[in-house]
Amino acid sequence: PKEIFLKDYKLPDYYFDTVDLSFLLGEEKTIVSAKICVVPRVDGAASPLVLDGVDLKLISVKINGNELKEGDFHLDTRHLILTSPPSGNFISETVTEILPQKNTSLEGLYKSSGNFCTQCEAEGFRKITFYQDRPDIMAKYTCRIEADKSLYPVLLSNGNLIEQGDLEGGKHFALWEDPFKKPCYLFALVAGQLESRDDTFSTCSGRKVTLRIWTPPEDLPKTEHAMYSLKASMKWDEDVFGREYDLDIFNIVSVPDFNMGAMENKSLNIFNSKLVLASPETATDADYAAILGVIGHEYFHNWTGNRVTCRDWFQLSLKEGLTVFRDQEFSSDLGSRTVKRIGDVSKLRTYQFPQDAGPMAHPVRPHSYIKMDNFYTVTVYEKGAEVVRMYKTLLGSQGFRKGTDLYFERHDGQAVTCEDFFAAMRDANDADFANFLLWYSQAGTPVVNVTSSYNAEACTFSLKFSQTLPPTPGQPVKEPMFIPVAAGLLDSNGKDMPLSSIYRDGKLESVASGSQPVYTTVLRVTKAEEEFVFADVPEKPVPSLLRGYSAPIRLHSDLTDDDLFFLLAHDSDGFNRWEAGQILARKLMLSQVVNFQKDNALVLDPQFVHGIKCILLDSSLDKEFIAKAITLPGEGEIMDMMEVADTDAVHAVRKFIRKQLASELKQEFLNLVKEKRSTEKYVFDHANMARRALKNTALGYLASLEDEEITELVLHEYKTATNLTDQFSALAAIAQKPGKARDDALADFYNQWQHDYLVVNKWFALQSSSDIPGNVENVYKLLTHPAFDLKNPNKVYSLIGGFCASPVNFHAKDGSGYKFLGEIVVQLDKLNPQVASRMVSAFSRWKRYDETRQNLAKAQLEMIVSANGLSENVYEIASKSLA
Ligand code: HT7
Ligand code: ZN
DSSP: OOOEEGGGOOOOSEEEEEEEEEEEEOSSOEEEEEEEEEEESSTTOOOOEEEEOSSOEEEEEEETTEEOOBTTEEEOSSEEEESSOOSSOEEEEEEEEEOGGGOOSOOEEEEETTEEEEEOTTTTGGGTSOBOOSTTOOEEEEEEEEEETTTOOEEEESSEEEEEEEEGGGEEEEEEEEEEEEOGGGOOEEEESOEEEEEEEEOTTSOEEEEEEEEOGGGGGGGHHHHHHHHHHHHHHHHHHOOOOOSSEEEEEEESOOSSSEEOOTTEEEEEGGGTOOOTTTOOHHHHHHHHHHHHHHHHTTTBTTTBEESSGGGHHHHHHHHHHHHHHHHHHHSOHHHHHHHHHHHIIIIIHHHHTSTTOOOSSOSEESOGGGGOOHIIIIIHHHHHHHHHHHHHHHHHHHHHHHHHHHHTTOEEOHHHHHHHHHHHHTOOOTTTTHHHHOOSOOEEEEEEEEETTTTEEEEEEEEEOOOBTTBOSOOOOOEEEEEEEEOTTSOBOOOOOEEETTEEEEOOOSSSOOOOEEEEEOSSEEEEEEOOOOSOOEEEESTTOOSSSEEEEOOOHHHHHHHHHHOSSHHHHHHHHHHHHHHHHHHHHHHHHTTOOOOOOHHHHHHHHHHHHOTTSOHHHHHHHTSOOOHHHHHTTSSSOOHHHHHHHHHHHHHHHHHHTHHHHHHHHHHHOOOSOOOOSHHHHHHHHHHHHHHHHHTTSOOHHHHHHHHHHHHHOOSHHHHHHHHHHHTTSOSHHHHHHHHHHHHHHTTOHHHHHHHHHHHHTOOSTTTHHHHHHHHTSTTOOTTOHHHHIIIIIHHHTOTTTTTOTTSHHHHHHHHHHHHHHHHOHHHHHHHHGGGTTGGGSOHHHHHHHHHHHHHHHTSTTOOHHHHHHHHHHHO
16 A cells, blocks of 8 residues: 655645536436546646545546547546646546445445435545546535436535526436535535524624534434534624635534534534434433534535635644644633543543554644544544643743634645644744644653752742653654643642742743732753742642643653642632542552452551542532543553553453442432432533533442442432433442343343444443453344444444453453454454444454463454455554554
8 A cells, every 4th residue: 555745745736627527327227427627826827636536437538528548537446637638727527426325334325314424525526527636726606406306305415506407307406506616525416305403693793694404314313412503603603703604504414424523514413323313311411511512513614624624634633633622622612621630631641642652643734644534533633732722831821812813814825834823823923833743743741850949048940841752663763742731839738839930951941920920830841851930839739730631642740649638629710620530540540450450358448538528528629520530541542551561460350440439428328319319300510511421430430339229329310310421320329230130131131222223332332342241242242232333333333332441351361352353353344444443443442451461362353454445444554663
């Protein structure tokens, strides 16, 4: 397979001005005609025009109305090359035949539950028609769709509907025109039996926009929350970023078969149904929150991605990092900022840190790829969002807004690079960003060490920083990064000290001035070693470092356990309060892992129990914050800190601590369950979600105890639940332990929800991710369950993805989990390479485990790499994992 490099980027020889597409949608085949006005970039240079095309049957090709003969063009399995086009502008016309009904890759044009739909990002448009399938080709499109009217009453594409009508033979047509230039990855078409929930939004300049959410008729009642989310997004983008919607219609379509979450096609967003459909009985609080965030995310792309797009796919984070940052801020503003931040940082640590430390580590802007689909990663998305957040931390809200305003003003209608975003931020603020651009080019998570000292005589407090960036594939040596460290100092009462002058390596860096006291400052750490000294510090403070998690780094400090308990109790920065508890928990877990490995008895530090109890009983705290603060770090996070990941030890230790906490705080947890339960009508707001989160976290703890009374309680919660959040939490609590109660509850749940595939997917995931030993057999059985279908990505993510998340069974020492995944990946790759490559990624950190496991996982990777007809998607991940 061919590797593509950022350094090889070249401007295209030809631009496309207008593109007129026509689709004749049939039951066996679809005919696609494309008429393109081609404009050479440089006048007079008549180089060949290379069009991408995959799985297409060429029917005819014309230039300026004249059909080309053999010799005038060249066709291979991936391209149509017009060998000697005329000089100057010309019209190219192609007619191709495609087979959407046979397209199981869910890329290009395909059928999902009887309806036609498209997915073109990143390089799916080439499966629809011959085209220069690259994002810097921006053109104006029309799209005519013709189809049987009874089978496909609704015909949608981008932009405005300008004509529609009936045709002979029971057919009809629709003609859509998109007035905005766009890259082909934003093209979309939908045709089928759909109904819409309609609403309107009045924009800040008084334009009325029609909003439509399309689903199969039976799902329509479940779109209320999605419509609320869309209107909230439109308003928020006006208020916070000054961005107004630009067309008179905005459509969202929900489809059950979709490789990712959703797609921001211009004015015709297509969504995986799990991110649109919700009712209190069939969706959890987490689903409601995800829908809000993703509807926001796709809507925000209208400006960050669509109006201003990427020059090439290496710049993906330009739109994705920025848009994730925007959706994170949106959800923060509508809920709890601290809780949202905790959730986002946990996600980064659980998924991105391991990627940054493994064989697939790549910079936020990758240098090369074989299949772009493999680079829709947590690094590009989540670390990319952290990079955007750092601009805001450095510039403040107003400076950041000035930067985005300038970015939109300069680049509307253009395909640009990460440097262009950087330059807008810098120029709008006249800012000095030192070597900040390294965040785009150096992979790996910086490790920062801090030591502190207090000089009572001079009343100064010093923080000495040192940083390293571990080697990653292709990058053995790195330069120091520019790391913004937000910091404050707590006095002995736990109050923030007002900050005065700060010196950096002996030179005055900043002076607190103005009438308002400053309690948090942003230290600009840029060198391998650097010292910051705070002046006028009257007593020895406890520093609160990296407030709000101001940079995506691993921070190690010399804070003592007492300091950490103090921060847990007092820090005014909610994130750092949680963080202090997590650091303590990580230390505790690691110490017990050592005990486990030495066959010593496991013990729980009473001071830790006391700290948790204080948080639990602090009625001034947000309930969701408490739920987060009493939740132990995930097993992956602990394994990440070990030389050799000992999955058995970490699993046993986490289970032990949970059970001990449950036993020692049993009464407190019981009180919480009783006080916080409610059978009132479900409301999606922060207060109610927080109440449910705390109650269900307490229930989960209690269920770890061997106790008849608790089993009764959990069953009672299951039976009396009035919404899925409570019902599913109770089911998960019951499912922790094998036995009749578990079997009965799982059977009961399936019986109740078998008609709802999204709920059934949760049922699959709950079982496949179980840590009950030997569960692989059960997962093999579930593969043949009538509700399972290997062609549906959501079902694969639930059953197979869920299984890979189980530390006990996926990493079973007999290799049964690895064998299971190896077999599935090879099978799945033939149907859907994108989904198969997501699944094979579960192997990528095989070198982190003991020798026995390494050999077993490696054997599966070798088997996969040598499989016949392997896709480039899976090949790239598997071969890089083996390297
Ligand atoms: N921009 C969208 C990316 C996407 C995608 C990428 C590869 C294969 C299938 C896909 N479906 C959607 C989604 C987003 O980040 O907004
Ligand atoms: Zn996105």
